[in-house]
Amino acid sequence: MPNFALVTTLFVGVNLDFFIVLLVLLQKYKFKDTLLGYELGMLIILMVSALAGQFIQSIVPDWSIGFLGLVPIFFGIKGEGDADEEMHAKSKIGILSVMLMYVVSCGADNIAAYLPVLATMQTHAVFITAIYFVILTFISISIAYFFGKLPIIKKVFNTCGETLTRLIYIAIGIFVMIDTGLISHFIH
Template sequence: MQNFPLVTMLFIGVNLDFFVILLFLLQKYNFKNNLFGYELGMLLIFGISALAGQLIQNLMPAWVIGFLGLIPIYMGIKEEDHNGKTNTVSKKGITAVLLMYLASCGADNIAVYVPVLATMALVDIIVTMVYFLFLTAISLTLAYFFGQLPIIKNIFERWGTQLCRIIYVFIGLFVMLDTGLVQHIITLF
């Protein structure tokens, strides 16, 4: 039997930080790009957790995952200015959202999902995956409407690009620190 309160709290707990990032991504890329990128990222992380999480933890040390932190740092440094988001679905937008999700949430989500999913039957894992897809769409919709509030919209119009760049760099640094990559590199010297 599925424990929906538990998996709802699991989803909220590991994706709450990405909600803030979605506010920035929704200012740059349209809703569909964010939806496809976020859903693909969630499916990828969920799939890795459900199918190969234990193997990854046993074969690859956590600090290796820290290299994903270079992706948002690069995006923050090389961020292109746009006069507005496009209304078409683009591979660039989907890829940017997907990579940002993987970099900012990947290691943490895998670490949290694996123990929970390891205790579930296959049917429960599939139901949880479908439920997570639904929750992903709901959280993106909430971020979209929250981002439309006049005060939030004004902040993003005025400082959105600069704030986004700073947040991308901090996310990358956090991923590198949180996974132990920086500490591992320091111990090599």
């Protein structure tokens, strides 16, 4: 059995910064699409950490992962897109956008944090942890959803939500590039 106090602290610690991004994404996409994208992103990161983390880190230099920062910068520059998109296509875009935002903004840090903990677990404990993380992901997005319904939060997003969303996406991209050492690699 996993140490639930440890894995809960780990999950909250590495996902706390994504909470603000969730508020933005929940204003832009449906709850279901945001939930599916967040769950998929979290599971991808967990699987990479559990199955291939050591291998990827030994082959790919940390700084090269920084190129993934271009994805949220692209979303920040591109913006909302055409408002006449079909709802089905928008749903797929929402799920994919949330998943990519989570993987890009949290991927390297979460893998680095998850890897040492998951490496010490037996296979069945990793599966239990994955199920537990799915539950924690649902709880955290539900909390973000209810926070997003507060009148003050809704007013901020109605007034400057598009600009705020773009700035957050661009900031996440820049943070990823700095955090992974991509920018310092090119400076040196």
